[in-house]
Amino acid sequence: MTTESNVINKDNILKHIRQRLRSCSDQKTKESGPKFFKEQIKLYGVKVATVTKISKGYFEHIKDCKNDEIYDLCEQLWKSGYLEEQFIACNWSYYICKTYSPADFQTFENWVKSYVDNWASCDTLCNHTVGYFIEKYPEYIPNLLKWTRSDNRWVRRASAVTLIIPARKGKFMEEIFTIADNLLMDDDDLVQKGYGWMLKAASEAHQREVFEYVMKNKTEMPRTALRYAIEKMPEELRKAAMKK
Numbered sequence: 230m231t232t233e234s235n236v237i238n239k240d241n242i243l244k245h246i247r248q249r250l251r252s253c254s255d256q257k258t259k260e261s262g263p264k265f266f267k268e269q270i271k272l273y274g275v276k277v278a279t280v281t282k283i284s285k286g287y288f289e290h291i292k293d294c295k296n297d298e299i300y301d302l303c304e305q306l307w308k309s310g311y312l313e314e315q316f317i318a319c320n321w322s323y324y325i326c327k328t329y330s331p332a333d334f335q336t337f338e339n340w341v342k343s344y345v346d347n348w349a350s351c352d353t354l355c356n357h358t359v360g361y362f363i364e365k366y367p368e369y370i371p372n373l374l375k376w377t378r379s380d381n382r383w384v385r386r387a388s389a390v391t392l393i394i395p396a397r398k399g400k401f402m403e404e405i406f407t408i409a410d411n412l413l414m415d416d417d418d419l420v421q422k423g424y425g426w427m428l429k430a431a432s433e434a435h436q437r438e439v440f441e442y443v444m445k446n447k448t449e450m451p452r453t454a455l456r457y458a459i460e461k462m463p464e465e466l467r468k469a470a471m472k473k
Contacts, residue, residue: 237290253279271310280313284320307344315350323357345383355391370404377411386423399434425457443470
């Protein structure tokens with residue numbers, strides 16, 4: 230028998246999710262998780278695969294809500310600071326990607342600037358939610374160029390990792406090289422890895438162009454970014470790029 234107290238709806242779903250996350254946590258995951266981050270991370274200690282299942286399961290209870298209502302719930306998850314809750318927020322915002330509207334960019338940008346505080350939440354949000362948005366509304370790409378000038382390392386990384394999936398499809402090459410130019414001498418290793426990863430993704434469809442870009446800039450490009458950029462290239466090209 231279903232009672233009013235255990236009916237899950239948008240008003241109590243976060244309480245249920247947090248109870249579920251606590252019940253699924255394990256000490257080994259909680260202790261090993263921080264090893265992947267330089268910054269301090271808040272964790273329940275739940276495996277990513279389990280978090281994904283929780284995301285999908287609980288989304289069924291709110292899938293008929295309006296986008297703004299779902300975004301409000303995502304905002305509360307982001308505010309918690311827990312990595313697992315950030316992942317759920319990223320998943321939920323992506324589940325409704327088919328119904329994005331231009332006004333959503335302001336919401337997504339606010340999350341990047343206000344709540345993203347580690348590489349994992351940055352990449353999960355930007356690879357999928359923001360990346361899909363940019364493919365749907367490419368007129369917002371100039372905003373990514375502005376992100377490259379931010380004082381916030383995660384916003385700068387976001388400018389590059391947002392284009393990972395479009396880059397694999399061969400899209401936005403001019404903008405990709407502009408972002409790489411803007412981040413070329415960035416002294417933050419996680420930003421270097423971000424734009425190096427973007428170039429690596431772009432090389433899947435435009436190997437020659439990315440190789441020429443790397444060769445033109447290799448004396449200035451940090452080795453971290455360079456290694457990422459050439460990772461999927463043939464050995465002879467990698468050797469040429471790495472040669473001093």
